[in-house]
Amino acid sequence: MREVTFEVILRVVFGLEESARLTALRRSLRRLLGMGGTWMVVPALRRDLGPLSPWGRFVRLRAGVDALLRAEIRERRERGGPAGDGAIDVLLAEMDDGELVDALITMLVAGHETTATSLAWCFELLLRRPSLVERLRGEGEPGAARLLDAVVRETLRLRPVFRYTSRRLREPLALGGYTVPAGFAVGANVYLAQRRAADHEDPDAFRPERFLDGAPTTGAWAPFGGGSRRCLGASFATYEIGLVLRTVLSAARLRPASARPEQIALHAIVMVPGRGARVVLESRAY
Ligand code: HEM
16 A cells, blocks of 8 residues: 555656656655654654664665755756646745755655555455445445545544644643643544544444444544644545545455454553653554
8 A cells, every 4th residue: 555655645746757866766765764663753762873773874864865855856946848747846936945845755754654554444444344345346336436435534533544633832721620831742632532422323333334424523533633734635635545445446356364353553652751751552453
């Protein structure tokens, strides 16, 4: 899934034209993104101890990607003539080089692993409901498009990629009898909000049909975040997931790799200022 979504976002960002630099960029980006992990938030591990240390490797790879992106931007700026068909071409006139590098990296990172994870969960949950798969495969089956959309929504409800999104407080916040001081980060737990029995009947069950009867209330479904700031790629991601699902289901007959449903690992990182971090882990087949 990662291969598919990475290729899609690369073409969205850079357009369809190919070049030796794009091939090099593809290789470096893949290695750079492959390095991401929870270890990166631990300050003690973010030390450049040479090219063999994890952070040292990361810093060097990042510099390489940065140089390739800047070269690509320079070339497109100098080329003039009709604009290409990538997001980069649209943004050239709007941003300076530094801003553009940041925007491109954000799109490349935010725009593919999230979608790949959601797609993988769609298949994993869907394949355990063979009758649903058949309805989706049925060419021209009435309501197939709506059902497909419902499958995507239900997957994002049960398996939100981001369990919470957080904000740093500019001013103190009164919350459930506590006053949270300014400067603290507060996270809204999307995972729990999407499993409230008050909002979703039989909340732990995979039942896409629930979305055919109407949309959930605000706050009861927020896999792309909520409020004044949310995911910029929500519509694009939903469209892409549906398209890949439909294409694969019509081309292949799939079955789950194991009889036992995949587990999800729930984790929370609790950071107390001055007292370090604690990671709480739990694995359950919800
Ligand atoms: C299933 C796939 C995806 C999921 C579940 C997802 C989820 C999210 C979430 C929860 C946020 C944080 C919102 C917040 O701050 O409260 C976010 C931000 C963002 N997403 Fe996505 N996303 C997905 C796909 C994409 C794609 C395909 C793109 C780009 C094409 C994208 C671009 C972004 C960007 C640029 C932001 C930052 C927005 C900002 O801070 O203003 N995302 N996404």
